[in-house]
Amino acid sequence: MQTIMPDIADTAEALQTGTLDWVGMGNIELPLLFSSKGLSDITVTAKADAFVNLQNEQAKGIHMSRLFLSLDTLSCEQTLTPSTLKAVLESFVTSHQDLSNAAKVALHFELPLRRSSLLSGKQGWKNYPVTITASLIDNQFLLEIAVDVTYSSTCPCSAALARQLIQQAFTEQFAKQQLNFEQIHNWLGSTEGIVATPHSQRSIANIKVKLACDSQEFDILALINCVEHELKTPVQAAVKREDEQEFARLNGQNLMFCEDAARKLKALFEVSNYQDYYIKINHYESLHAHDAVAYAVKGLPQGYQA
């Protein structure tokens, strides 16, 4: 005879009645086959947060296992695309018919991409932290993708101050003598010639964009490429000396405060097809122990807030 197990989610009384905005699970370990335009489908090890609302005031709780098993089907039988993600949310709601009418899921993972060096033709792996968030609220499907892009920023103020010191060193060295090309050329190539260098820092742009609700595919590569192309100094994977020299040139030609980086990306996203955008720029200063930070959003009435 089969033993009937108690199911308190259905039978027990709630300690206190009331609705809840979101109930579910965080940090579910979930390998996924991620599909995105221009990339081979790739297995990523995601951490998932999965939720439904609880609109039944009397119910003891939601059925966590039903959310978990829907995600497991996505992991084992499907690839991660906008439509499979929407289907997961629909199954969250239909499996909680008397309890919930809204669902959301967030998938956090590192996406490894092959990146080319600046000049030498070498390649290497670079990991990008990605979060895909989707929700189904009032039958409206919302889809967004966030990525962190790491780059180098060289301080324009520090560069100007360094140039001044170089000018002063030049005056001290050459003011009282006839200028000689060979001598100046050699001096410029010495450490005395470059008496000061501006500080630069590893910096991160946190980017989030809202995709059209009828998107057929993710295109994370286009998003990362356009941000890196705009900033000009993304952190490199494979680096030979010619790449390092080119990186130094690019840094010198693209001096930027956090405001400059934020304005460049704002201008980029203003003319993009994304429904909304959120930018947070973090310059992890080497001059200070604190960070320089700038935010920008599209500014839609119901959109992202800075």
Ligand SMILES: Nc1nc2c(ncn2[C@@H]2O[C@H](COP(=O)(O)OP(=O)(O)OP(=O)(O)O)[C@@H](O)[C@H]2O)c(=O)[nH]1
């Ligand atoms: N709702 C809820 N469940 C929890 C919590 N913590 C652990 N669980 C467990 O999640 C498990 C799965 O719950 P259900 O989805 O209702 O499992 P089930 O009753 O076997 O599944 P169904 O037959 O589909 O209802 C249960 O064993 C709960 O004890 C919590 O804080 N809230």
